[in-house]
Amino acid sequence: MGETVPAGSGRANGRAYDIVLFGATSFVGELTAEYLARHAPLDCRWALAGRSNAKLEKLRERLTAIDPACATLPLLRADVSDSGSLRELAGSTRVLATTVGPYVWYGEGVVAACAEAGTDYADLSGESEFADRMYVEYDARARETGARIVHACGFDSIPHDLGVYYTVQQLPEDVALRIDGFVRAGAMFSGGTLASALNAFARGPQILRAAKERRQQEPQPVGRRARAPFAAPRRSRETGTWALPLSTLDPQVVARSAAALERYGPDFRYRHYASVKWLPVAGASVAAVGALFALAQIPAARSWLTGRYGAGAGPDAERRDRSWFSVRFVGEGGGRRVFTEVSGGDPGYDETAKMLAESVLCLAFDDLPKTSGQVTTVEAMGDALLERLQGAGIRFRVADVRQV
DSSP states (O other): OOOEEEEEOOOTTTEEEEEEEEEESHHHHHHHHHHHHSSSSSTTTTEEEEOOOHHHHHHHHHHHOOOOOGGGEEEEOOOOTOOHHHHHHHHHHEEEEEEEOOOHHHTTTHHHHHHTTTTTEOOOOOHHHHHHHHHHHHHHHHHHTTTTEOOOOOEEEEEEHHHHHHHTTSSOSSSSSEEEEEEEEEEEOOOOHHHHHHHHHHHHHHHHHHHHHHHHHHHOOOEEEEOOOOOOOOEEEETTEEEOOOOSSSHHHHHHHHHOGGOOOOEEEEEEEEESSSSSHHHHHHHHHHHHHHHTHHHHHHHHHHHHHOOOOOOHHHHHHTTTEEEEEEETTEEEEEEEEEESSTTHHHHHHHHHHHHHHHHSSSOOOOOEEEEHHHTTTTTHHHHHHHHHTTTTEEEEEEOO
């Protein structure tokens, strides 16, 4: 078994590592590490990072059972409260992935270190406030150093961002495009996702302020329009379900990909929904979200919920194996209507770990567009990541094509 080493050591010939996984001993972090142990190329120089040496060593032992080469996997000490350790961590690697959230509390130091070091960054954040604040504070510096800052590299927001991109490719070019996404899932979502949602419900003014500051700074496309309006609930004839609007980060990410890429046409609109078969279930879902929002305003209730279902734990493998997700897209433009679907297994854990791992492998090893600053998964990785995820078992398919 190799020794635990300080982050940033062993850099005589440039960056010591291709990939570092920070927060490797979290529940999703461990699943991501296991995926890398199985799928990283033989010449990939990667390392595990976190604040507990004992936990990192135990994880390395489990990874060694998957691949004996992991017995010498480097272990790096770093803590979000120690900015020096984060600077060393970012300086040691070409790509840094972090699972340490909620990101609005624990993520800024990692982004700052990567932006300064010119290190590519990937996370699992679905927090709009965090993405907006990081854009305002660090996009310009990341562009100067060449760092690609890529948020939302899990179920938030890869199936939606890449799913819309895949749908756009089935439609004519240089025409106005209208796409709706309908999300269904049979799964228990992660404690980290719940903690982020509760935090967002309790931080309405801060979220609005961060969004306003970003709008004032972020350039808009010239001669084109890309929108993701919040739509009203409705009965969807296309899917035969009730469509409930989702106020998640996903439509914002889609709109930013559309603003960045001319392939989305001169006038692009995306709407994002949860897809519910039965009206009573739709009503109960709305009531549950309302109750959760109300509880999030009470600090004691928020703390109890976060502790009861918080980050760091998750369902066993048998339950995850029964979980699934499906996102159906209906796209229309230029007299053509297409129906596409992105689907896979357990969204909150297994597939999220897969998406994060394939994203960092893509950033580290694939031939990608020249981008820097805060960019979306489509803008940064596009076709390369789409091909990777298809090869990894996440299904992208065209269900139907019609003329209208």
